[in-house]
Amino acid sequence: MRALSKVPLMKWCNSLARLVSRFNPGWVGGEKLDRYTSNRLPLKGDCQPGHVYLVGAGSGDVELLTLKAARLLGQADAVVYDRLVGDDVLALIPRGTERHYVGKASGHHSMPQAEIGALMVTLARSGKSVVRLKGGDPAIFGRMGEELDALAAAHVPATIVPGITAASSAAACMGIPLTDRGHAQQLRFVTAQLCREDGTPDWSALARRDETLVFYMGLSKVEAICAGLRDAGLPDDWPIMLVANASQPDQQSLVGTLADMPLQLAASPLPSPCVIMVGSVVTRVATSPAALDIHNAAY
Known part of the structure; x- marks a missing residue:
């Protein structure tokens, strides 16, 4: 009988574990929770x-x-x-x-x-x-x-x-540090919903070269984000990355510049939820085989 390849076998095992957990919630990953709690992970409360x-x-x-x-x-x-x-x-x-x-x-x-x-x-x-x-x-x-x-x-x-927020998860899966000291002295989380009365972010305050910006809930506003940051002084070739469904098997990403990202997204639409990362740290996106292991770790 032909042997199963590693990837399909792992997917089959994960699916079986999920199925078992639905019928017996005390089981996770093939071992009982009480074994973990009593011998390895002493949870209290x-x-x-x-x-x-x-x-x-x-x-x-x-x-x-x-x-x-x-x-x-x-x-x-x-x-x-x-x-x-x-x-x-x-x-x-x-x-x-x-x-x-x-x-x-x-x-x-x-x-x-x-x-x-x-x-x-x-x-x-x-x-x-x-x-x-x-x-x-x-x-x-x-x-x-x-x-x-x-x-x-x-x-x-x-x-x-607390839980792991999408920014941390997306950066980890793409193999980049959000606050690499050679790229970013600060990190800013920004909602793209524009809920304030004036309806417009302070683009001049956001258009800095020494920080990483992470926009939440901004998939429909990518063009406005790119235009606002360019008009405020960031160069056309400033790096930007979109990551959808971070850490999940159907994770997708696009990497480009403020100038070309709207066209990239139009040509290759991404699903929601999606986080948008802007900053020179994006140039560190993993491409080597060793780094790709980080990207695939969630799978």
Whole structure:
């Protein structure tokens, strides 16, 4: 019988592990969670009734989930989760746990933000422990502040559990450091939603050559971002990179310049979610065989 190649065999094994975990949430990667917790990873604590945990689900790769997040998912009475939470992460939720989908996509919200806050309050007041599961890190463009305010107004205790944000994950998968000292003395995260009243970022403040810019939620605004930074003084050949679905098997990327990226994107559209990185550090994008191992590590 012909031997299976390494890549298909690994994919088959991963698929089997995911299937097993759905029927027996105590199993992950072929070994029981209690073996890890008792012998290798001594996790402590329990979900408290009437308490809400604002948990970061990371960028999609289940192995990038924090240990605390995994523990809470296994203990909570109810999980309120977003659109960008991966299926492999959701598979860690035991059968019988309440699930409430409150995802948002551009132009379509399954539930208004005020109702999400009210839902968490209702669940907590009924004596349930609640995990509010948000893609990436809940404190980075995740509207966590509004949810904390809703919980505080109802006197519901809350705990924040950080997650790996898309910027960190995308940079790691592409084999680049966001703050390489030869390229960037500072790092800035920017929302491209232009929610402020004047509707325009301060391009002159952003157009610096000694920093790395990371734009979130900006896939539809790539042309405006490139034009704004060029008009503010950055050169046409200034590096820019787009990374979609960072850390996931369907990750895609485009690397180019402020001048050519809009045309590149038009010719090769990327899906959402997508992060946009601007800065000379992009020139370090991995191309050597050794560096490509970093890029493929998530798979």
